[in-house]
Amino acid sequence: MTVLIDPPLWPAHGTVFSHLVSDTSLEELHGFAAAAGIPDRAFDGDHYDVAQRHFERLVAAGATPVGGKELVRRLTASGLRIPARERPSKLLPALRERWTRLLPQDPGLGEDLLLRWGEPHRNYHSRVHLLNVLEALDLLLPGSGLPPEQHRPLLLAAWFHDAVYRGIPGQDEEDSALLAERGLTALPTSEAAETARLVRLTTRHDPAPDDLAGQLLCDADLSVLAWPAPRYARYLTAVRADYAHVSDADFARGRAAVVEQLLALDPLFHSPLARELWLEAARGNLHGELEAFRRTRTL
Known part of the structure; x- marks a missing residue:
């Protein structure tokens, strides 16, 4: 058992909290937390936030008390620590800035999309994934040969491609494309249609050999691999x-x-x-x- 806990020093909600982590696997951490009665809502990507009143009980259950620096060092060395920039709650300013550059005339649509990408049932298909796809396109677009007038539909397709996510392959992509068609009324019909077409391509990631925009979107979406x-x-x-x-x-x-x-x-x-x-x-x-x-x- 390699579950670690640091001293309860982090103030919130009228008490102080510890961090509960594993330096081996998240499966081990989740199993320990479940056995100890720590609720799922206390999990924050790579650790559980646990109130001071639970500290002695968790140590008695097998968690090893360590200092805060040691906990961070061992979590980082394990590869399980999530950098701050990858936490969905930290990404809103950067994503809002990107949306403002892309479609400044419709901030409300951008906020609706950010709410969708931040839905609590999402784990992988989150704001982190959205930013990763956009950053991958930052790498691929320069020098790609895609005409400038096709850049906006491509970037909008990145925003919409998992905007509807219920875990139903095929239907999620179709519903996301329909959302783009309904939401992009401020744009020329051709741009909205192109955005929706590109979203539908992410169902199978098989763009045609001459579909440069589709290729770039599919490549960016799969860059996680x-x-x-x-x-x-x-x-x-x-x-x-x-x-x-x-x-x-x-x-x-x-x-x-x-x-x-x-x-x-x-x-x-x-x-x-x-x-x-x-x-x-x-x-x-x-x-x-x-x-x-x-x-x-x-x-």
Whole structure:
């Protein structure tokens, strides 16, 4: 057991709080918290916030007390610590600025989208994912050859592509596209239609060979597959949390099918820069997932 707890020093709600973490796995942390009666709402991405009154009880249950600096050091070394910029609650100013640059005439639509991306049932499909896709497009767009008049529909498609998320593959993308068609009334009809078309492409990530905008959006959406190992592990944990209602065996079979579908995509990434940046790492991560499923015999 490697669950750690630091001293209750962090003030909030009329008391002080400790951080409860694991330096091994989130599964271990969640199991310990559940057994100790710590509610799910106390979890904040890589730790549980626990009030002072629980400190001695959690230590007695097996949590190891350490200083705050030691807790952060061990959490960081484990790869489980989430940087501040990746926390959904910290992203609103940066995302609002991006929306203002993109569509300043409709701030209300931007706020509606941010509320959707911040819905409490989202784990992977959150504001963090939205910003990651937009930042990936920041890398891919310069020098891509996409005409400037096509940039806005592409960026809007990034904002809308998971705006509706209920965990229903295919239907979520269609509903998100319909939301774009209804919401972008201030734009020329052709731009709204192009945005919706691009959103629908994220269902299968199979743009046509001459569809440069579609290729860029799909590449940006799948850039997560190339994340370094600790960050990729957090991505997998978040995806599993999005499907918490599914049994482990059913999730393993479904996730393995998704991984095999991704590995079968030819190409997995379309733009030359995306292939250079992400292809090798993405294939390594995907093959690693399949191998892990086979080792644990969950397929």
